[in-house]
Amino acid sequence: MTRAVIELDRVDRYFGAHPAVLDLSFAVMEGEIVALLGRTGAGKSTALHMIMGVLEPTGGTVRVEGLDPYAQFKALRGKLSVSFQNDRLLPWRSAWENVALGLDILGFDRETQRSRAIEWLENVKIVGAENVRKYPHELSGGMRQRVSLARALCVDPALVLLDESFSQLDHVTSKALRADFTELVRRLGKTCVLITHRIDDALEMADRILVLAAPARLALEVRVTRAGRADPGWLEAQHAAIAAAMGGEDEDRGEAA
Amino acid sequence: MSTRIDPETAPGIEPPAPAGAERNYFKRDLIGSVVVIALIAFGMEAWSWVAPVYIMPSIVLTGDEILTILVEDYIHIVTTILRLLFAVAFSLVAGSLIGVVMGIVRPAEPFIKALVVIFTGVPALSWMLFAIFWFRGTEERVFFILAVILIPFYALNVYDGIKALSTDLVEVVETFRPSRWQVFRLLILPHIVPYILMTTKSIIGYAARMTAFAELVSVNTGMGARMGLAQDELNMQGVIGWTILLVIVNLGVQAIVAWAEKRLLKWRPEVSVR
Numbered sequence A: 001m002t003r004a005v006i007e008l009d010r011v012d013r014y015f016g017a018h019p020a021v022l023d024l025s026f027a028v029m030e031g032e033i034v035a036l037l038g039r040t041g042a043g044k045s046t047a048l049h050m051i052m053g054v055l056e057p058t059g060g061t062v063r064v065e066g067l068d069p070y071a072q073f074k075a076l077r078g079k080l081s082v083s084f085q086n087d088r089l090l091p092w093r094s095a096w097e098n099v100a101l102g103l104d105i106l107g108f109d110r111e112t113q114r115s116r117a118i119e120w121l122e123n124v125k126i127v128g129a130e131n132v133r134k135y136p137h138e139l140s141g142g143m144r145q146r147v148s149l150a151r152a153l154c155v156d157p158a159l160v161l162l163d164e165s166f167s168q169l170d171h172v173t174s175k176a177l178r179a180d181f182t183e184l185v186r187r188l189g190k191t192c193v194l195i196t197h198r199i200d201d202a203l204e205m206a207d208r209i210l211v212l213a214a215p216a217r218l219a220l221e222v223r224v225t226r227a228g229r230a231d232p233g234w235l236e237a238q239h240a241a242i243a244a245a246m247g248g249e250d251e252d253r254g255e256a257a
Numbered sequence B: 001m002s003t004r005i006d007p008e009t010a011p012g013i014e015p016p017a018p019a020g021a022e023r024n025y026f027k028r029d030l031i032g033s034v035v036v037i038a039l040i041a042f043g044m045e046a047w048s049w050v051a052p053v054y055i056m057p058s059i060v061l062t063g064d065e066i067l068t069i070l071v072e073d074y075i076h077i078v079t080t081i082l083r084l085l086f087a088v089a090f091s092l093v094a095g096s097l098i099g100v101v102m103g104i105v106r107p108a109e110p111f112i113k114a115l116v117v118i119f120t121g122v123p124a125l126s127w128m129l130f131a132i133f134w135f136r137g138t139e140e141r142v143f144f145i146l147a148v149i150l151i152p153f154y155a156l157n158v159y160d161g162i163k164a165l166s167t168d169l170v171e172v173v174e175t176f177r178p179s180r181w182q183v184f185r186l187l188i189l190p191h192i193v194p195y196i197l198m199t200t201k202s203i204i205g206y207a208a209r210m211t212a213f214a215e216l217v218s219v220n221t222g223m224g225a226r227m228g229l230a231q232d233e234l235n236m237q238g239v240i241g242w243t244i245l246l247v248i249v250n251l252g253v254q255a256i257v258a259w260a261e262k263r264l265l266k267w268r269p270e271v272s273v274r
């Protein structure tokens, strides 16, 4: 864990006079899972869009794999991929064809696309020739989000970005998917940035939590070790500290019940 | 949509059907059709007993005429079908491209849109008369008339389709950093296919009738022209015979479109078979 995959240096982003991200600096190391945690409107998605290279910073520099993701947009082809809150599957493509989207864009032939897509569907626990051929409208919400995650991983990117990918699912589905995804990403040693507004999700999944307060500035940084994750007392204390740094927790914490 | 399309000549164009249950009405429809056809045939036959032959010929006479046409004049049927299919295929491609350009190239949008709206306002009959003045060749005339009438329908519907393209999907495809051509192939093209099919479905019957009409007015080959000839000769069984064949051609091309729709839109939960 020596190489920085993402580096933000004093990044600002204004929308008109309104700052969405202000003086934000952090680095994400290779193989790390980092959570960007903050309340709705804290500027998490704005930060993510700058990392993706679809939004230009107003000030400061963003580097992904040493490249400027906005100015050198095409140079990062195949190196980063994103999964969103909603699955965003192409309705005319079957499950495996959706997973293969990135491979198609990278120019792989159809047979390779197919075999790799099916492999990745297995990795997210979608198996069986029948399921693999289903169209998005034939799949449940949880399965669609699994397909969406497989699509992000299928190009074997150096960096995986997740914007609230688990927050639209029901509690049970979300929990199972979080566990499966974290296990998979750790096993593969992928670098991952996940955006969430849920403190418990961040504590459960991330190696390091960057707590953002609006407009996105670093309010607190928490390292989560395996020992810490297993210690209810530590988790409780961190939860309280994070909630305070965020400026209170969003309403939907009790949703589980 | 209502302001842009001439209500006098235009068929109702609907956007792709909203989600709805697919029901099998086939058997019920079949019974209805058989009953109606039998009633019409019986009515015509009964009428022919009391009316002179140039008002209403008997079924036997009309059937005989249809057989004669199928044996001796079938080339006109083939001509009409080929004209129709070629003009629809061309209009589909050209109109869809115009629609895509309207939807994607922002600065071009208002100009092309104005042009398309003005074109759809010109009555079909005017285009037929223009065609007679502007073109000597028969194929050019019919092709011009059909293309100029059909292209705007494709352009407008595909344009609506492009506008309805979800930004979420655009964003997710963009994350893989595709070329422009890949965006077209992977996102835009499959997205507009339903719009193209719905347009084809709603114009094909209209286009078939327009083909016959254009032939009647401007040329001397094809089903419409032969029908005009039968009228000149006071050959009523000829007029009815050609009419029945036109109805069959019309239903045939509609069946082809319905089949294409079912195949190409199998990914949609709500493919309507009706």
Ligand SMILES: Nc1ncnc2c1ncn2[C@@H]1O[C@H](COP(=O)(O)OP(=O)(O)O)[C@@H](O)[C@H]1O
Pocket (backbone or CB within 6 Å): A015, A019, A020, A038, A039, A040, A041, A042, A043, A044, A045, A046, A047
């Ligand atoms: N395209 C935009 N135009 C104007 N304001 C925006 C835009 N995107 C985000 N914002 C503003 O920036 C702030 C942060 O938004 P966002 O990054 O979406 O927050 P989060 O993802 O943490 O909920 C909000 O106040 C939002 O209104």
Ligand SMILES: [Mg+2]
Pocket (backbone or CB within 6 Å): A044, A045
């Ligand atoms: Mg957000």
